[in-house]
Amino acid sequence: MKLKKYRMPHDEYIELQEYPTSEDKTKDNDEIRSEVIPPLVEKLKDLHLRLNAEEKNGILVVLQALDAAGKDETISYIFSNLNAQGLKTTTFGKPTETEQKHDYLWRMQPAIPARGEIGILNRSHYEDVIAPRIHGGLEPGDFPEGEDEDSIWNIRFRQINDYEKYLYENGIHVVKFFFNMSKDEQKDRLLERMKTPDKNWEFSFSDVEERQHWDEYQQVFEEMLNGTSTSYSPWYVLPADDEWHSRRLVTAIMIDLLERLDPKFPEITGEDKDKLKEYIDKLEKE
Template sequence: MDIEKYRVPVKSEIKLKSYPTSEDKKKDNDDIRDNVIPGLVSELKELHLKLHAEEKKGILVVLQALDAAGKDETISYIFSNLNAQGLKTTSFKKPSDEESKHDYMWRLHDGLPARGEIGILNRSYYEEVIVTRVHNLIKDFHVPDDKKKEEIWDVRYRQINNYEQYLHENGFHVVKFFFNMSKDEQRERLLERMKDPKKNWEFSFNDVKEREYWNEYQQTFEHMLNQTSTSHSPWYILPADDEWHARRLVSEIMISVLQEISPEFPEITGEDKETLKEYIKKLEDEKNEEVPE
């Protein structure tokens, strides 16, 4: 699979409409789920185990999309198969009163991975240049003293880019997935959640209200993708209407990131290696000890 065609070029002027929401892969759902995903997850799991054991690098994964685009399912079907000790997931919702008292990136910190971990952000700090922009939630005290209110978005894009570069330079790779879903597909998925009692819990009335701002969201997404896809922290646009195809792409891209990091299991050397031999012998000798009556 050519994953590069899903990557947003640096300093680009892409049009979101140029990226398909579907590549006609729905018909392959069963095959991808049963015959492709298991092998990819197995490879991803092995690389993640090495990352966790080595504890040198970390990965921050950003999942960004409108409701019902597939973020939760990607976590459930792909990332949840990894070693739980080396995985952390954080969901971003409306800022709490405490979070609102701080700078907009402050609430990110609890979601950051440690070395050896993959940290997943289900929505993210990008909400502060998406929802905040669509609904015009910027207050005067959010704007730097030397800037005008309409300049705040370029300021925040720069700040986000700088922070992601800071993370990368300190050993934490940032990879960002945008689930590009069509309006028709979202309607069908929302209706399924509303009509199926077992899925009602997944539905929020606000999901339908937000559809009224569909065009505004698309414009905002496009601007965000163009301004914040960098060489060190790229965006990947996924054809989210094809749910299992999108999960396959996430798996392949994550494998590529981990292969670039190239983690290895730590080797025991020197005195520790000799001590290891002694303890192996000690435990093996226990088999030969007589069990007291």
Template sequence: MDISKYRIVPGKDVDLTELAEKEGHDYTEEIKEKLVPKSVEQLREWQLKLHAEEKKGILVVLQAIDAAGKDEIITFIFSHLMPQGLEVNPVKKPTEEELKHDFLWRIHKGMPERGQIAILNRSYYEDLIAPIVYGEDQTIPMPSNEQNDDPWEIRCRQINDFEKYMKESGFPVVKFFLNVSSEKQKERLLERMKNPDKNWEFSFSDVEDREKWGEFQKAYERILNHTSTEHAPWYVLPADDAWYTRYAAAEIMIHVLKELNPELPVMTDEEKEKLDEEIEKLEKE
């Protein structure tokens, strides 16, 4: 897979309406039955090395409108990894306590440890989306300044600086935006609403947000253009074909891990000698 076509080139403005919502292919069953399992196995092998080495970690950001497939990426891709090396945290509307702090305070508890992949299901980018879609009163207050700079752009800079800090600290940030079409979202929402077994997935806020489709698209487009950087680029995945989306996410994660190139620890001669002694001791019991 050529993952570069999903990467938003830093500094190049994109038009979200021109980005793919689906890929033209006819091998969904092959993706589901062969390619995804193979990618998950490779991802698990690399994650094991990352966890055993304990030198670096990865922060994964999942952003999308409702029913785009964020939860399914976690279920079908990340949930197959070793649990000890995985952390999943949803980011919801800020609480009263969180509103008393800086806007990044609330996500620090979801940051990865060394040797760990941490996933934010939605993220601090909600605090860039909300001012555009709902207005400031429904999000953490925007930063104030004395130079008449755009508070929204100030927050973009703060996020870019934070993600650069994360990478320089050994925690690269991998950002996925799931680009689903209005038609496919409608289909998935109706399935949740009509199927009793899927009613639990439905929230009335989903249809309320759908009425603001244009505002959400505007917000996502601005975010892609302001926060896709060399140190933390956005990957925009076509999300109408659920299995292809999962496959693409897995392949990108494998690429990131290969670049980190974690290795399993190797015992020293002294440790090997001690190990042999313990093996002999245990076998004599």
């Protein structure tokens, strides 16, 4: 599988519509779910265990999309299989009153994984270059001197890139997934949630209300992806109409990153190795 074709380039502008929302893989859902994903998850689990044991690098995973695109399900079906001790999940909503008194990246710090951990952001700091563009809400203190609501976004893109480079240079690798869903597919998924009593809890009336801004969101997403996909912190654009195919891609991309990091279990050497042998003999003689 060529993962590179899902990776947003960092040196040219790409229109979001160039990325398909479907690759006609929905018909393969059963096969992907039962035969393809399980061995991939097992491989991911082993690599995550090695990452956790080595404590050299951490990974921050960004899941970004409109409602019903598949973020929660990716966490449930893929990441929940990993060792809980080396995993942390943070969901970002509307900034609290306390968070609004700080710079917009301030609330990110508790969500950053330690070395050896995978941290998952269900929505993220990218909300601060998405929602305010659609609904407003920036305060006077949010603008550098001489800037306004037209120029602030490129500044924030640069700030986010600098922040993610800082994380990268300190051993925290940021990988970002954008779930590219069609308007028709979202409609079908929202209707399913609304018509199925056991899924009503997943539905919010605001999900439907936000659809009136669909075209605005697509333009904002396109600018965000182009402005913040870097060589060290890339965006991957997933064909989110194909839900199980997208989950396979997330798993494969995570495996690819971890294999490049090549984590290893620590080896016991020197005096500790001699002490280990001594304690093995001691226990075996009990």
